[in-house]
Amino acid sequence: MRTFFSPEHVFPSPYREEDLPVVFTGAMDYWPNIDAVTWFATEMLPQLEQNWPSLRFYIVGRSPTPAVQALARRQIVVTGTVPDVRPYLRHAAVVVAPLRLARGIQNKVLEAMAMGLPVVASQECSVAVDAIPERDFLTAGSVPEYLSQIERLLREPERAAAIGLAARQQVLARYSWKAHLSGIDAYLDAKLRQGLAPVG
Numbered sequence: 001m002r003t004f005f006s007p008e009h010v011f012p013s014p015y016r017e018e019d020l021p022v023v024f025t026g027a028m029d030y031w032p033n034i035d036a037v038t039w040f041a042t043e044m045l046p047q048l049e050q051n052w053p054s055l056r057f058y059i060v061g062r063s064p065t066p067a068v069q070a071l072a073r074r075q076i077v078v079t080g081t082v083p084d085v086r087p088y089l090r091h092a093a094v095v096v097a098p099l100r101l102a103r104g105i106q107n108k109v110l111e112a113m114a115m116g117l118p119v120v121a122s123q124e125c126s127v128a129v130d131a132i133p134e135r136d137f138l139t140a141g142s143v144p145e146y147l148s149q150i151e152r153l154l155r156e157p158e159r160a161a162a163i164g165l166a167a168r169q170q171v172l173a174r175y176s177w178k179a180h181l182s183g184i185d186a187y188l189d190a191k192l193r194q195g196l197a198p199v200g
Helices: 031-051 086-090 107-114 143-155 157-175 177-196
Strands: 020-025 055-060 076-080 094-097 119-122 138-140
Touching: 020 031, 020 086, 020 107, 031 055, 031 143, 094 107, 094 143, 107 119, 107 157, 119 143, 138 143, 143 157
Parallel strands: 020 055, 020 094, 055 076, 094 119, 119 138
Antiparallel strands: none
């Protein structure tokens, strides 16, 4: 994840020049993802559009169901399968993960964090992520909370950048191969010391 999902990669933007892209990524035939984008599109996006008329919601992922495809309109783009999700992340203003049902670690959250993006995720998503809310990512539970968190990031690009940088650093510290291998090294060192300890 450290090298593949990295802000150091250079990609052309998949967005229109005038877009302010808010992005969701994931398999779009998975019910929790369908529920998340539908909730965002119907309950949050209309209010965000009032203050940010150039904002567009990009739903990026394979196999969108008819229900997801039906969300498409001027302010909502349903991409379907894309050859590479990273350009969509690299050039996003904010990544959202408003899942109301989430189990285990959500790769979509870690991938966006690894790309140095500010993420607003549900509290259900955040439980399994080893990171600090308000420093590494933002959380929300209700529509007003999502609106508040997203608008804060859009109004304060320096803060959004700082959260993205902290997110990237946290992923490298906790989820990279180096981080996992250092844990194995510590375990092996402890076992070696046990084996060399005097008996009796």
